Amino acid sequence: MAQIAGWVASDASAAGEHAEAERIYRLGMSAAQAAEDGVLSGNVAGSLAYQWSNTGRKADAVGLARAALEDAGPGAPAKARALHLDRVAWAHTRAGQDRPAMTALGEAAEALSENSAGTASPSHLYWMDAGELQVMGARVYTELRRPLRAVPLLTDVLGRYDASRARELALYLSWLAVSYADANEPEAAAGTAGRMLALAQSGSERTAERTRIVLDRLRAYRDVPEVAEQLASRAPSELAVRRPESTPGRFRPPPATAKPHPDEAALAQHNDSATANDRCVQQDAPCYQIFTHCGRRSWFSSHSSHTPNAA
Template identity: 65%
Template sequence: MRSDIGANIRRIRTERGWSQARLGHEVCHVAGLAGDPVGRQEVSRWETGRRTPREWLPSIATALGVSTETLTAPQKAVEPPLPTLADFLPEEDSLSPLEARTGRRVGMVNVDDLRQRVHGLRLADDVLAGGDLIRPALRELRSAVKLYRESTHTSEVGRQLLRQIGELAQIAGWIASDAGQFEEAERIYRLGISAARQAEDNTLAGNIAGSLAYQLSNTGRKSEGVTLAQAALHDAGPEAPPKARALYLDRVAWAHAQAGEAQPAMRALGEAALALGEDSPDTEAPGYLYWVNAGELRIMESRVYTELRRPLRAVPLLREVLSGYDTTHTRELALYLSWLAMALADANEPEEAATVAERVIELGSDTPSERVAERTRVILNRLQDFREVPEVGAILAEHPSRLPHANGYAGS
């Protein structure tokens, strides 16, 4: 019963698009309490089952607009709820070393082992979706933080451990975002930014901040996305490797495109291409930028053109990139095809757009990725303008449950 209540609170809160802090505020408002004595941490304890909100149930139910019976109803889902950062890390400062460390002494061999596991998780993300990876990703993050906090080590080993925690937080945040766990992803990203800054690695901090900016832009927080993407680029500095600057400029371009700001978006794309042009075999770049290349920049360029409703530029670029794309990267293939479908619709080619959309749905059917699911909803919503076209009418009739609903996520 206790875990059912927490899962029900979390499910209904998420359906309303509320944060845990928002729910705490609404509960206090219903209860007539000033000062918000119920905060995010208390709501997190309810949702994870660490505390049962017995006396708060009526206020929670009223705030959420449901009955107390709905909150106490047994869960029907067989799958356990996705974990959260709070499940894996201590409530206090997660990166604060324990005063009395009882763990073993660790050295660079342990750092190297962690580095390999982090990179393995990145490679797994190339072919698996967030729903498949979020549990192992968070377990790895907990293990890394525990190692840093409880072990004894030199200051240099500590700095390298923090760097790996930052890298791990970046990929774990990306995975959480792909699983639709946006609040958790933001917490994970902020943990990673803290670790990177403590390690004095500005390039890494910029990468993580840019990833968070990307999520903000895609979830309706467009002005925040622009501000953070620009800050990530600025803080990384001119000494950042060319690949890093190209990536951060791409994120600036995307943030501006999501905000409908065409000129700064196009300018950032041009600067990204120039930055990548400075890369050479003699230039050393962090391992986590292994995927940044001219092809990826063309993909971002085409997506920006699509977002800015310039299909005559977007369609040729997307077709060029997709013609040789690795089909084992199912999620990315589905996402990039979704942009092609949108660009074709904008180019008044609804029949071809419907054919591509069907392929996106096929690829996404076995891919537990909220990004793909949301992109599917976005495409079907766009195709409703062409519902009289037989091919479009057929796909809309075949997939009525995939039509969009208000959830505040623009998808990418």
């Protein structure tokens, strides 16, 4: 529930409720840790790492994504390991680390190949399959400016994708449009962008941001008639790429006067470890300590030299 609520908060508004999403994710992680469910805790942590990757906290995101993978453990279900490794790949991608990103993608594919019809998987991973992993890999290759790898993956998936899932389809088309532009195929990029823009009216901040990114990439080909037509049909606000508003580096705790959320207070009352975790946060602990218990083994005990990104 925390993972879904956090995702909605991160995606729902024009400003992006990133602070609220982070609070929800932290609450979900505390609850999963209290239940000693490393797979679920890792899933929620991976969602927060994904948010950090997309809002400027790139080094922190790499650390947290790898921590989520470690917390889930080597015995985690195949689908869980594949998802965690994909988030590791995305974090490295956003940090500009090509080789680790592609290595993690390969490991994710290997993990998912171990899943079979009789393999038990958590119910919250019902959606994770080879097609979704293929799209995730294509996004990584698009971001790394490797269109020869991205375009075949995306065209294959989109050729059989459920057209009723308009928001997801719009997002995936946006990656294909950018890949075509990177491949110096502006006509194909413009055509794909047109399909994407027709679907990108869901009110999602992610689709709005992807719209701005696609149109920004098309501007390099503004002399191509198909591209010029797409650019001319858009509002000026859509042509400005919004930069991440979150500040990289340490997590900033709420002001001392802020009241704890009722759910957090209830959880802390009945879970001493959650209370200890809250003390770590209030002490402005580095990002790699926020979601661990004071005095206990940190997710990053094997990476004690990690320094949060302060750039």
